[in-house]
Amino acid sequence: xxxxxxxxFALIITLLLVxxxxxxxxxxxxxxxFSEALNDTTAYHHLRYITKNTKGRIPGSxxxxxxxxxxxxxxxxxxxxxxWLQEVTVxxxxxxxxxxxxxxxxxxxxxxxxxxxxxxxxxxxEGLTAGVVEVHSFDELARLGKETxxxxxxxxxxxxxxxxINTFAGYGGAVNQRTQxxxxxxxxxxxxxxxxxxxxxxxxxxxxGVTRYAEDVKPIPAAVVSTIDxxxxxxxxxADPGLTIQLLLTCRNFPxxxxxxxxxxxxxxxxxxxxITVGGHLDAWDxxxxxxxxxxxCVQSIEVIRLxxxxxxxxxxxxxxxxxxNEEMTGTGGRAYAAHAMERGEVHYAAIExxxxxxxxxxxxxxxxxxRLLKLQSLAEWFEPYNIxxxxxxxxxxxxxxxKQLGALxxxxxxxxxxxxxxxxxxxxTFEQVNIRELQGGSASMASLIYLLDIxxx
Amino acid sequence: xxxxxxxxFALIITLLLVxxxxxxxxxxxxxxxFSEALNDTTAYHHLRYITKNTKGRIPGSxxxxxxxxxxxxxxxxxxxxxxWLQEVTVxxxxxxxxxxxxxxxxxxxxxxxxxxxxxxxxxxxEGLTAGVVEVHSFDELARLGKETxxxxxxxxxxxxxxxxINTFAGYGGAVNQRTQxxxxxxxxxxxxxxxxxxxxxxxxxxxxGVTRYAEDVKPIPAAVVSTIDxxxxxxxxxADPGLTIQLLLTCRNFPxxxxxxxxxxxxxxxxxxxxITVGGHLDAWDxxxxxxxxxxxCVQSIEVIRLxxxxxxxxxxxxxxxxxxNEEMTGTGGRAYAAHAMERGEVHYAAIExxxxxxxxxxxxxxxxxxRLLKLQSLAEWFEPYNIxxxxxxxxxxxxxxxKQLGALxxxxxxxxxxxxxxxxxxxxTFEQVNIRELQGGSASMASLIYLLDIxxx
Numbered sequence: 083x084x085x086x087x088x089x090x091f092a093l094i095i096t097l098l099l100v101x102x103x104x105x106x107x108x109x110x111x112x113x114x115x116f117s118e119a120l121n122d123t124t125a126y127h128h129l130r131y132i133t134k135n136t137k138g139r140i141p142g143s144x145x146x147x148x149x150x151x152x153x154x155x156x157x158x159x160x161x162x163x164x165x166w167l168q169e170v171t172v173x174x175x176x177x178x179x180x181x182x183x184x185x186x187x188x189x190x191x192x193x194x195x196x197x198x199x200x201x202x203x204x205x206x207x208e209g210l211t212a213g214v215v216e217v218h219s220f221d222e223l224a225r226l227g228k229e230t231x232x233x234x235x236x237x238x239x240x241x242x243x244x245x246x247i248n249t250f251a252g253y254g255g256a257v258n259q260r261t262q263x264x265x266x267x268x269x270x271x272x273x274x275x276x277x278x279x280x281x282x283x284x285x286x287x288x289x290x291g292v293t294r295y296a297e298d299v300k301p302i303p304a305a306v307v308s309t310i311d312x313x314x315x316x317x318x319x320x321a322d323p324g325l326t327i328q329l330l331l332t333c334r335n336f337p338x339x340x341x342x343x344x345x346x347x348x349x350x351x352x353x354x355x356x357x358i359t360v361g362g363h364l365d366a367w368d369x370x371x372x373x374x375x376x377x378x379x380c381v382q383s384i385e386v387i388r389l390x391x392x393x394x395x396x397x398x399x400x401x402x403x404x405x406x407x408n409e410e411m412t413g414t415g416g417r418a419y420a421a422h423a424m425e426r427g428e429v430h431y432a433a434i435e436x437x438x439x440x441x442x443x444x445x446x447x448x449x450x451x452x453x454r455l456l457k458l459q460s461l462a463e464w465f466e467p468y469n470i471x472x473x474x475x476x477x478x479x480x481x482x483x484x485x486k487q488l489g490a491l492x493x494x495x496x497x498x499x500x501x502x503x504x505x506x507x508x509x510x511x512t513f514e515q516v517n518i519r520e521l522q523g524g525s526a527s528m529a530s531l532i533y534l535l536d537i538x539x540x
Numbered sequence: 541x542x543x544x545x546x547x548x549f550a551l552i553i554t555l556l557l558v559x560x561x562x563x564x565x566x567x568x569x570x571x572x573x574f575s576e577a578l579n580d581t582t583a584y585h586h587l588r589y590i591t592k593n594t595k596g597r598i599p600g601s602x603x604x605x606x607x608x609x610x611x612x613x614x615x616x617x618x619x620x621x622x623x624w625l626q627e628v629t630v631x632x633x634x635x636x637x638x639x640x641x642x643x644x645x646x647x648x649x650x651x652x653x654x655x656x657x658x659x660x661x662x663x664x665x666e667g668l669t670a671g672v673v674e675v676h677s678f679d680e681l682a683r684l685g686k687e688t689x690x691x692x693x694x695x696x697x698x699x700x701x702x703x704x705i706n707t708f709a710g711y712g713g714a715v716n717q718r719t720q721x722x723x724x725x726x727x728x729x730x731x732x733x734x735x736x737x738x739x740x741x742x743x744x745x746x747x748x749g750v751t752r753y754a755e756d757v758k759p760i761p762a763a764v765v766s767t768i769d770x771x772x773x774x775x776x777x778x779a780d781p782g783l784t785i786q787l788l789l790t791c792r793n794f795p796x797x798x799x800x801x802x803x804x805x806x807x808x809x810x811x812x813x814x815x816i817t818v819g820g821h822l823d824a825w826d827x828x829x830x831x832x833x834x835x836x837x838c839v840q841s842i843e844v845i846r847l848x849x850x851x852x853x854x855x856x857x858x859x860x861x862x863x864x865x866n867e868e869m870t871g872t873g874g875r876a877y878a879a880h881a882m883e884r885g886e887v888h889y890a891a892i893e894x895x896x897x898x899x900x901x902x903x904x905x906x907x908x909x910x911x912r913l914l915k916l917q918s919l920a921e922w923f924e925p926y927n928i929x930x931x932x933x934x935x936x937x938x939x940x941x942x943x944k945q946l947g948a949l950x951x952x953x954x955x956x957x958x959x960x961x962x963x964x965x966x967x968x969x970t971f972e973q974v975n976i977r978e979l980q981g982g983s984a985s986m987a988s989l990i991y992l993l994d995i996x997x998x
Contacts, residue, residue, distance in 0.1 A: 247926050249977075468705050
């Protein structure tokens with residue numbers, strides 16, 4: 083009988099690996115990923131904790147630091163090989179009190195449901211009272227000019243166009259009133275700004291969000307008003323153009339402070355220095371539990387790590403789940419992550435962002451074209467049994483965008499987005515609005531896509 | 541100058557019609573349908589009325605008759621040319637009191653959250669107390685046999701398989717415990733039956749539904765228990781197999797009574813005797829507002845009439861919106877509608893049913909094959925701008941199934957069904973769980989499909 087030489091062992095190991103690869107066909111791996119995700123409740127418990135126990139987690143808050151600590155532990159429990167925090171400089175803004183009321187000689191007084199815009203300047207502690215000019219665009223604002231605007235409260239009231247099927251595009255058609263409106267109004271000497279909530283919903287919730295002052299303007303106080311109250315204010319102005327609004331915002335900006343991205347990594351078996359990132363953002367508006375935006379995207383990313391670890395899927399490239407800090411205000415988390423990657427000379431193959439809510443999965447958007455897009459779209463065949471069919475050209479998201487300069491393929495996770503803006507940036511974005519099966523369909527989709535990208539390397 | 545003759549007028553009219561047809565290209569008509577549907581709130585107000593003001597509308601109830609009257613008026617207001625009621629014989633069953641509790645020498649007493657099954661026999665007014673046998677299939681029931689089952693309460697506890705992506709298929713794999721379980725258990729002398737709620741959710745709601753007794757068995761009392769309490773009961777049985785359950789159901793069956801299908805019709809311009817039906821069912825479980833199941837399908841069908849009428853779309857064939865009565869118990873509404881159609885010699889070209897909830901639209905299921913299916917699938921191109929892509933082979937629904945014998949093409953409206961069974965047949969199926977945009981995406985989809993089918997005649 084012949085003795086077994088090292089060469090024989092090598093052959094046996096090769097045969098074993100081949101048969102293992104045979105057993106681990108993509109369809110069976112993906113089936114295992116979906117089954118585990120749909121039966122497991124870990125992600126749902128994480129979502130409950132983050133939404134209920136770290137509510138108020140705007141960048142620079144102690145609640146955000148609680149969320150950092152919680153998700154660091156969650157990534158460890160999920161089976162990440164390495165978990166660490168990455169320092170991020172963030173703004174520190176506090177909301178304070180916020181009150182507004184219509185004062186009319188015709189109607190008397192009526193309170194309005196408002197929320198200060200993130201990073202907004204406050205009023206004095208006595209508040210301010212001024213007449214109101216309703217406008218619908220920056221062109222209209224310019225036409226009215228300083229003589230009409232000066233000393234007034236500008237009320238931006240252009241609604242979201244509900245006939246636009248892509249709700250993000252509809253939102254995009256109205257959101258400049260919130261992001262740039264206060265700055266534009268300030269150029270004409272406005273005293274303050276009130277913006278119609280940028281949402282498809284007709285409801286009583288103010289939908290918060292950031293505003294950005296140009297460097298050459300005086301920051302003036304700015305708030306959103308609920309869409310119902312925007313309608314009431316508009317009607318009131320028609321009946322009594324001379325009405326005034328009493329506005330009190332005690333929000334304040336403090337010096338920048340430190341917070342963290344939270345990163346969990348499974349090391350690649352063949353190319354440990356090449357990365358696939360999947361992430362959401364950990365910060366959320368302080369008036370909201372931030373369940374869909376974006377605790378959901380964070381727990382889905384943690385779940386990708388858990389699914390790989392639980393099912394023993396060892397990727398060739400390293401896979402990182404990242405909880406980005408400060409997406410909502412100034413985007414420093416995404417930039418810090420890319421800057422560190424660049425410093426270390428990391429190779430970033432692809433990045434997936436989940437920041438469009440965690441409704442039922444529809445597919446992915448790829449920032450690619452030509453043959454590469456076609457190859458990526460061919461991956462849809464593996465998702466057919468899961469009724470996930472939308473493999474389209476499109477963008478990734480703001481947190482992963484800075485990785486583009488490192489060549490990372492940008493991918494957006496796409497759930498069904500029709501009802502997203504009913505929740506977005508409001509107190510209506512609660513844990514209860516998330517369905518565990520829809521959430522986990524997303525986790526499984528992203529884990530499966532990462533698995534396939536890692537195999538095929540498109 | 542030549543005088544205009546009738547032939548000249550005919551030519552002019554033809555030219556006008558051609559240019560109108562040119563102006564009314566399918567894509568512009570469909571765009572108008574979606575825009576009107578997404579901006580309008582009529583359907584949402586109807587949904588609110590039906591869910592909040594006619595709750596309890598099981599077949600044979602006065603609440604069902606209220607819903608009949610309300611939707612009759614709504615169809616008239618929507619612009620139907622003709623609106624009428626069609627008599628339907630329906631069961632009359634009343635729920636009465638329902639209580640169950642575990643009695644254990646080890647644990648003491650614990651109430652269970654239950655709901656009597658529709659058409660179930662009641663217990664005596666004193667209730668009954670019996671030992672419990674947990675089973676997971678009819679095979680297991682047969683193996684245990686009369687010696688184990690006789691005089692006992694059979695507890696059917698097979699859960700829905702959450703790994704099945706099509707939630708209706710998952711439901712279908714467990715629902716025979718509710719529909720046939722009581723009948724099967726009765727064959728072995730069981731005293732009563734308790735069934736685990738047939739839902740993907742782990743929650744405190746009992747999810748109701750009908751049971752059907754075979755003619756040769758004694759009807760025994762039967763109820764569903766919430767999935768949380770099913771888990772508790774199962775654990776309790778492991779620890780104390782000798783526990784008993786006290787069960788009181790005062791539900792009663794009364795003689796059949798009369799209710800109605802509600803029908804609204806727009807007459808066809810070219811083939812008024814040929815019909816396209818779109819419908820949902822008006823009855824709902826009495827423990828539920830029945831928003832997704834199926835007030836939503838009804839208001840979508842009314843909305844199809846409103847959209848055609850408001851936009852001046854005059855179909856070649858007659859279009860009927862039908863609110864079917866008694867889908868939930870014995871399906872007599874659907875059969876009555878088909879029987880009347882047959883008596884009158886009507887030609888039924890196609891029928892669409894919306895009874896899978898009113899979540900975001902995904903597409904349609906067609907009961908067709910071969911070349912006809914391919915033609916129907918080619919209509920998907922018109923829906924691409926609305927991200928409605930699922931044009932698959934599949935069934936219509938139980939209310940339109942009897943029309944198949946008249947040759948009607950069976951079509952099911954398919955929303956995203958991932959979270960449907962969280963609501964189904966329970967107190968969780970409320971108005972608040974319906975998003976107006978998702979609802980109206982369905983109304984617009986069905987109106988558009990009817991418009992296209994009427995043009996192309998596939």
